Amino acid sequence: MHKPLAFTASLALGLAFLASGAAALERVAPQVDTSVLPAQTYEWTEPNPLRGNPQAAALGQSAFNQSCARCHGADANGSRSPAPDLRRIGMGCRRIADPALRQRCTADADAFFVKSVRWGKQKFGIVHMPPWEGVLSPEVVWSLRSFVESTPAR
16 A cells, blocks of 8 residues: 555544544433432542442442443443443452451542542543543442442452
């Protein structure tokens, strides 16, 4: 192939790839009913106030599959997805024997999860995950966290 033509073809493929990646980063608000959650005011404070709540995990699964699965895999399965396996966030905390230290570790994992969802992920000016602030409410984010951490990692 002639060099200028090869460069043009490579440039066109690169731009097409970037355009498809930008579409994958579109934020879609999930349609979920948060009335199944305990009546309280949810804030961004850690630790997760919905941890261990099966209704929150079910709501989180629905929200995840509507808004997150395109990048993180259906049901947070982590396989064949371009984004990290979210089930691994805080996984190491479970091995900590001291309850107080394990609780601090889990709170740190919760804080990392919330910060990542709210403000997104960007490296060297490239958006790897869009910010979800203003799209997802705290109760939906905590439900997502509850679902993800209740789903076993492989």
